[in-house]
Structures are given as structure tokens and as C-alpha cells.
Amino acid sequence: MQITRDTPTQEFDAIVVGTGPCGGFAAKELTERGLTVLVLDAGPMPVPGRDFARHEWPWQEPNRGLSFERRRRPPPPSDRVPLVWAQHPDHPYTTEPGKPFTWIRSRVVGGRSLHWSRASHRLSDYDFKAASRDGFGEDWPISYADIAPYYDWVEEHIGVSGYVEGYPQLPDGKFLPGMPYNCVEQIFRGTALRMGLPATHRRLAQLTRPHKGRPACHFCGACTQGCDIGAMFNSIVSTLPSAEMTRRMTLRPESVVRAVLMGADGKAHGVSYIDRLTRKDYEAKAKYIILAASTLESTRILLNSAAGGLGNSSGVLGHYLMDQVAGASVSGFLPQLQGSAPRNDDGKASGAFIANFRNLKDRHPKFIRGYCMSMSGGQTSSPGFALSTPGYGSSLKEKIRRNYPAQARIYMSAGDMLPRFENRAEVDANRKDAWGIPVLKITCTHSDNERAIWEDGTEKMKEIFTEAGGEITSVGRQISTPGGLIHEVGTCRMGKDPKTSVLDPFCRMNDVKNVYVFGGGPFVTTGSYHPTLTMMALTVRGCEHLVRSA
Numbered sequence: 001m002q003i004t005r006d007t008p009t010q011e012f013d014a015i016v017v018g019t020g021p022c023g024g025f026a027a028k029e030l031t032e033r034g035l036t037v038l039v040l041d042a043g044p045m046p047v048p049g050r051d052f053a054r055h056e057w058p059w060q061e062p063n064r065g066l067s068f069e070r071r072r073r074p075p076p077p078s079d080r081v082p083l084v085w086a087q088h089p090d091h092p093y094t095t096e097p098g099k100p101f102t103w104i105r106s107r108v109v110g111g112r113s114l115h116w117s118r119a120s121h122r123l124s125d126y127d128f129k130a131a132s133r134d135g136f137g138e139d140w141p142i143s144y145a146d147i148a149p150y151y152d153w154v155e156e157h158i159g160v161s162g163y164v165e166g167y168p169q170l171p172d173g174k175f176l177p178g179m180p181y182n183c184v185e186q187i188f189r190g191t192a193l194r195m196g197l198p199a200t201h202r203r204l205a206q207l208t209r210p211h212k213g214r215p216a217c218h219f220c221g222a223c224t225q226g227c228d229i230g231a232m233f234n235s236i237v238s239t240l241p242s243a244e245m246t247r248r249m250t251l252r253p254e255s256v257v258r259a260v261l262m263g264a265d266g267k268a269h270g271v272s273y274i275d276r277l278t279r280k281d282y283e284a285k286a287k288y289i290i291l292a293a294s295t296l297e298s299t300r301i302l303l304n305s306a307a308g309g310l311g312n313s314s315g316v317l318g319h320y321l322m323d324q325v326a327g328a329s330v331s332g333f334l335p336q337l338q339g340s341a342p343r344n345d346d347g348k349a350s351g352a353f354i355a356n357f358r359n360l361k362d363r364h365p366k367f368i369r370g371y372c373m374s375m376s377g378g379q380t381s382s383p384g385f386a387l388s389t390p391g392y393g394s395s396l397k398e399k400i401r402r403n404y405p406a407q408a409r410i411y412m413s414a415g416d417m418l419p420r421f422e423n424r425a426e427v428d429a430n431r432k433d434a435w436g437i438p439v440l441k442i443t444c445t446h447s448d449n450e451r452a453i454w455e456d457g458t459e460k461m462k463e464i465f466t467e468a469g470g471e472i473t474s475v476g477r478q479i480s481t482p483g484g485l486i487h488e489v490g491t492c493r494m495g496k497d498p499k500t501s502v503l504d505p506f507c508r509m510n511d512v513k514n515v516y517v518f519g520g521g522p523f524v525t526t527g528s529y530h531p532t533l534t535m536m537a538l539t540v541r542g543c544e545h546l547v548r549s550a
């Protein structure tokens with residue numbers, strides 16, 4: 001890959017900031033369409049053999065693989081995903097007392113694509129046009145028909161495994177063969193279907209057969225630690241190599257972008273950035289600026305680019321921040337599998353999946369919008385329930401062995417969070433990061449609607465678990481902290497009316513026509529499913545628009 005630490009002085013056609021799923025796709029699409037592109041990323045270039053935890057077992061790690069929620073020590077959040085963190089002394093952010101927000105980020109070439117759970121679901125017009133149906137907020141300025149070809153394009157490039165089902169609220173895609181269900185998943189799926197729920201397998205950007213030079217998955221189960229063979233989609237095995245093939249991409253890691261630079265003509269003409277290691281300031285020039293530094297980092301760059309924020313004539317830049325609802329879960333055992341033969345159920349980020357079924361035809365009395373659920377279990381790498389199993393000695397071991405193949409869990413994968421103006425990110429003038437750049441102050445809370453979704457999900461999960469003959473041993477007690485699901489979107493929303501939006505329907509800034517923002521920022525609603533596939537599809541659509549209108 002053409003990686004440089006030099007300071008490029010020529011003018012590029014475009015600068016892309018960030019190399020996560022969206023920056024990677026922007027680099028690929030623009031270079032393949034003939035543009036010269038400088039890609040700047042704040043983080044280092046990872047070396048999979050060195051930086052991914054790969055196949056170490058939890059007990060081989062200093063903190064036994066404990067998660068960031070349980071260990072609460074910055075950084076890293078977990079020894080198993082050392083490149084992803086929430087709190088970091090070099091990268092602070094602030095919140096109001098009593099209003100926590102968990103901002104889980106990574107600064108490395110590839111961004112969070114290196115460690116994501118790969119769930120890749122399309123939104124539908126139930127999501128894009130939700131406001132027309134329930135009267136809350138605004139519709140997206142695009143419909144499913146506008147984005148469908150770009151979902152196809154992204155799925156064909158990254159490789160998404162799944163089954164065609166025909167559920168209108170979860171449109172089918174261009175799938176690689178679906179993954180087989182394990183025993184727990186088969187029982188749950190059968191139960192859900194009997195109950196009239198729209199069940200399928202999670203759609204995963206994880207290869208079930210060789211695809212575009214990448215090998216098929218061998219189900220080792222190390223995915224969120226980083227897949228060293230490239231069987232799960234990430235930017236460094238997929239989009240960035242495609243961009244590199246064109247020989248039109250220059251990639252400069254360790255480049256922390258501070259602001260978009262404006263010319264007297266009202267157009268952006270470059271960005272200012274700081275070398276992460278030497279802390280020297282630089283400028284780079286281009287005809288187009290693409291911000292793809294993640295939802296909140298792109299908005300931070302805009303807020304730091306001009307007094308009151310660049311491109312903020314609408315006053316909505318930074319507003320309508322959303323994450324999705326999680327925290328609802330039910331765990332226990334399926335007695336029909338207790339004592340069954342040992343199996344290897346590793347290698348999937350959850351198997352069976354229930355698409356949203358609320359507020360499609362009928363109106364729920366307590367909430368609008370919806371949620372999706374995952375159903376998983378079996379003999380995965382560690383028997384998490386063992387820690388809370390009472391007893392000792394050989395009878396304890398026997399109990400754990402007997403329950404191991406039968407462990408089972410249902411949980412909310414993503415529930416809608418309503419877009420509310422008061423949920424926002426703004427610049428905190430009193431605090432700067434290690435590079436002297438003002439940080440974000442984030443204010444985001446759940447509303448009664450989100451709490452009602454969480455409660456409804458919990459009750460539905462108990463019903464499914466019981467109907468499957470399961471024995472429930474624990475029920476999730478609280479709704480997730482905003483940000484905790486790592487599906488943060490909004491703050492730079494698209495719209496038809498420049499008075500109420502920052503971006504046009506192609507993710508181009510209304511006020512500065514040669515700046516595009518890709519990622520979760522343009523989202524108008526969260527939708528009921530995982531957001532990243534939609535972010536990538538919006539990126540491809542926006543890049544096509546840029547090249548057509550150049």
C-alpha cells in the first residue's frame with residue numbers, strides 16, 4: 001500500500017478523512033472512478049499478526065479477557081480488543097453530571113471495522129418513512145428504492161452471508177450462503193416462527209465461501225479481536241486494497257485532522273492536520289473534502305472549523321444525536337440440550353435473529369418504532385455462566401459440563417432511539433485533547449419511548465425463552481447507557497430542507513458544496529437494525545453523486 005509519512009504538497013482531487021467502513025469505501029469508490037485521493041487517518045497502520053489478539057484464550061491475557069464494562073480501567077477497554085476504547089486520557093470528552101454517554105472509538109487505520117460484530121442488515125421504508133406513519137420527527141429524504149442498488153453494491157463487495165426470507169421490514173440482499181444454525185439457534189428459531197415472529201439468521205459480513213481473493217471463515221471465533229485471515233470484512237483487507245490497486249490513493253496514517261480550511265470563494269480548499277507522533281501542524285489541499293472520521297469525530301471537525309460550526313446555517317449541526325436501545329436480555333439453559341455431546345459452537349457473532357415486528361401494521365399502545373433481537377448460545381469458547389454457578393469440586397465441574405452445551409441467551413440487538421433536538425454534541429471550550437484540539441461535550445439521554453421498547457423487548461424475550469422450554473436464570477436489569485451499543489448516529493443529518501438539515505440527500509453539505517460527510521452523521525432516524533451497512537451504502541451513493549456532478 002502506498003503509505004507515506006511525508007507531507008504531500010500537491011493538490012489532490014479529494015481528501016478522505018478516516019479509514020473505517022465509510023472512509024475505506026470512499027477511498028475505493030473515488031479512486032476507481034479516476035480521482036486522486038489523499039487519505040488521512042489519525043491512527044497507525046495495524047499489523048494483524050502483532051496487533052490482533054487472535055487466538056489467545058482469555059486466561060492467557062493479563063485481565064483474563066474481562067470486558068471494559070466490568071473492568072472500568074482506561075485504556076484499553078479489553079485486552080481482547082486493545083485498539084478500541086471508551087475512556088482514554090489522550091482523547092477526552094465531557095458529559096453533564098448524571099447524563100453518561102459511552103463513546104466507544106478506535107484510532108487506527110481500518111477504524112472499528114477491524115473489531116465490529118459484522119451484523120449487516122438493510123433498513124426499509126418502515127425505517128426511512130417512519131415519521132409519516134407515526135408522526136414523530138422527520139422522514140429521511142430518500143426511500144428504500146433510492147438506496148437499494150447501493151446496498152447491492154456494498155454487499156457484493158464485502159460479502160454478506162444470509163438467507164432470503166421475504167420479510168418486508170428486513171429487505172433481502174445479495175447473500176453468500178447462509179451459516180448453518182447450531183442446536184440452540186434451531187430451537188429458538190423454530191419457537192419464534194411458531195409464535196409468528198419473523199425469524200432468520202443474522203446477516204453477517206463474514207465469508208461462508210472464498211470471495212474476491214479473501215478466504216472463507218473457519219469459525220475460530222476470534223472475530224472481534226481482529227480476523228487475521230481477512231474472512232470478515234474490514235477496510236484493510238477489502239476497500240483499501242481496492243483503492244491501492246488503482247495507484248491513485250496516497251494514505252497517510254498518524255494524521256489527526258483538526259479542521260476543514262475554507263477559501264474566500266466559500267468553498268473548502270483543504271484540511272489542517274497534526275502529525276500524531278511529532279505533533280507538527282500541516283495542511284493538505286484538495287478540490288473535495290470527505291469527512292468519514294466516524295459520526296461524532298466528523299461533527300467535531302466541522303464544529304472546530306468555524307465559529308458556530310462549519311455549514312451550520314440550519315442550527316442543527318451536532319443535534320439529534322442517537323444511539324440504539326440495548327440492555328434487554330434473558331439468559332439460562334435449554335434443558336433438552338443438557339448433557340448432550342460436546343460441540344464447537346464458536347465463530348459467529350450470534351446466530352438466530354428476529355426482525356422487528358412492532359408498529360408495522362398495528363400501533364403499539366406504549367411506544368412507536370421497533371427493535372430486533374438475537375438468539376444464541378451453545379458451547380462457545382468460554383462457559384460464562386460458570387462464574388455464577390454455585391458449588392465446588394467435582395460436582396461443580398460436572399454441573400458446568402452438563403449445562404455447557406445448553407447455555408442460551410436472547411437479547412435486544414438494536415431498538416430505535418427517537419431523534420430529539422436536545423440530544424447533542426457541542427464543543428467544550430474548556431477542554432482540549434493531547435493535540436490541543438477542543439473536545440466534545442456530549443448530552444444524550446433516553447426518553448420514555450426507549451424505556452418502553454426496552455420493557456417490551458424484555459417481556460417478549462421471556463415469552464420466547466419459556467415457550468422454547470428454557471429455564472431462565474437471569475434477566476437484564478437496565479437499559480443500556482446511551483452510546484453503549486456503539487451505534488451512534490445523527491448530529492449532521494440529511495434532509496430535503498436546508499433550514500432543518502446539514503446535508504442534502506447525497507450527504508453533501510448544504511452550505512459548502514464541496515464537502516461530503518459519510519458515516520452515521522447523516523442518519524435522520526436510527527432505524528431498528530444495525531447501522532453500518534446503511535452508512536456504507538450512503539457513502540457509495542454520495543461518491544457516485546460527487547463524481548457525476550464534478
Ligand SMILES: Cc1cc2nc3c(=O)[nH]c(=O)nc-3n(C[C@H](O)[C@H](O)[C@H](O)COP(=O)(O)OP(=O)(O)OC[C@H]3O[C@@H](n4cnc5c(N)ncnc54)[C@H](O)[C@@H]3O)c2cc1C
Nearest residue numbers: 018020021022042107108111112117118119257519530532
Ligand atoms: C465491538 C464493536 C462491534 C460492532 N458491531 C457492529 C455490528 O455488528 N453491526 C454494525 O452495523 N455496526 C457495528 N459496530 C459499529 C461500527 O463499527 C461503526 O458503525 C462503524 O465502524 C462506523 O464506521 P465509520 O467509517 O463511520 O467510523 P469508524 O469505523 O469509527 O472509523 C473512523 C476512522 O476515522 C479515524 N479518525 C477519527 N478521528 C479522526 C481525525 N480527527 N482525523 C483523522 N482520522 C480520524 C479513525 O482512526 C478511524 O480510522 C460495532 C462497533 C464495535 C466497536
Ligand code: SF4
Nearest residue numbers: 217219220221223227
Ligand atoms: S471466526 Fe471466521 S471471521 Fe471470525 S476470526 Fe475466525 S476466521 Fe475470521
